């Protein structure tokens with residue numbers, strides 16, 4: 581039986597981790613921790629987690645997170661490092677925050693404006709790398725950095741084109757829509773219900789969003805050369821889901837038919853990535869609550885660009901599902917254990 585602690589259990593990501601863990605007979609849920617909600621029960625702050633309703637939230641101190649086989653951290657950026665340094669090196673620690681995702685310390689300080697905490701193996705198993713797939717770096721790992729939700733969708737949408745040399749590493753344009761749970765649970769003025777519901781709006785425009793360097797890092801891993809990306813996130817009036825529309829210029833001499841072939845080859849054996857039949861386009865509604873990425877790719881021959889669209893649930897494959905997938909790899913369990921591949925509809 582695996583004893584597992586969840587830090588940030590009162591938040592959206594922590595709550596989704598607990599929802600998925602509750603479906604696993606091989607897991608014992610240990611301490612659940614929070615900050616301002618410490619002392620309250622999960623029943624008060626997360627009533628959808630009925631089997632855990634009586635559990636009292638503790639402070640997110642190392643003392644409460646020690647003595648577990650696995651610790652999931654679902655804390656705000658910057659809160660992970662001080663906890664992790666007090667945990668045993670053989671504990672599996674899986675961080676849903678951004679602190680350990682970036683390799684480039686300068687990119688970190690530019691986009692996060694705080695000192696760089698370090699770099700851990702990046703938790704996107706399906707990512708194509710020079711040597712194979714990123715999952716090879718996750719088997720047996722004791723520290724894993726789960727990707728951001730936008731980078732998961734955008735990277736998986738474009739990586740096969742970069743890995744096969746079908747697109748140019750410049751003029752890459754991504755516009756992605758996210759549901760409001762992507763912003764976390766704390767009160768934010770731009771998330772007032774009356775203003776968000778029934779409207780869509782961009783934010784982080786002009787290359788300022790912190791997921792830009794993370795997407796560039798991943799596409800450079802896939803393609804083996806630096807990539808520049810114009811990334812624009814938008815807020816959509818829905819609780820969950822991300823739809824990323826990603827385009828890049830075709831490389832010289834590429835036939836349109838090569839593109840679909842490359843995507844089919846890249847994802848045919850991936851249990852959590854579905855390349856939809858030609859003509860079908862991804863919808864966030866089809867992946868809600870599942871660990872799936874739905875994907876479609878086309879070539880816009882008029883302008884010579886690849887257009888790839890991906891849908892994920894930001895809280896499942898975009899965070900908590902990915903976190904459990906990484907745990908499975910770290911512990912040598914079958915990668916798909918306990919992860920839903922069917923969504924909730926309608």
Ligand SMILES: NC(=O)C1=CN([C@@H]2O[C@H](COP(=O)(O)OP(=O)(O)OC[C@H]3O[C@@H](n4cnc5c(N)ncnc54)[C@H](OP(=O)(O)O)[C@@H]3O)[C@@H](O)[C@H]2O)C=CC1
Nearest residue numbers: 588590591592593614615616617654655676677762764765
């Ligand atoms: N939401 C999403 O779609 C995604 C989130 N993530 C990442 O997951 C992490 C959690 O995000 P999310 O669940 O959305 O955020 P929430 O705001 O919903 O939850 C944050 C959690 O952290 C706790 N917390 C707040 N401040 C501190 C602190 N200073 N020290 C320790 N704990 C604290 C909160 O406790 P309390 O409620 O008691 O104050 C709460 O449990 C973030 O790093 C985020 O970037 C990653 C991918 C997608």
Ligand SMILES: CC(=O)N[C@@H](CCC(=O)OP(=O)(O)O)C(=O)O
Nearest residue numbers: 677678728729730758759762763
């Ligand atoms: C709608 C919304 O606000 N989304 C968040 C992304 C959440 C996420 O994946 O990100 P991190 O783990 O990197 O925080 C944002 O744009 O900041």
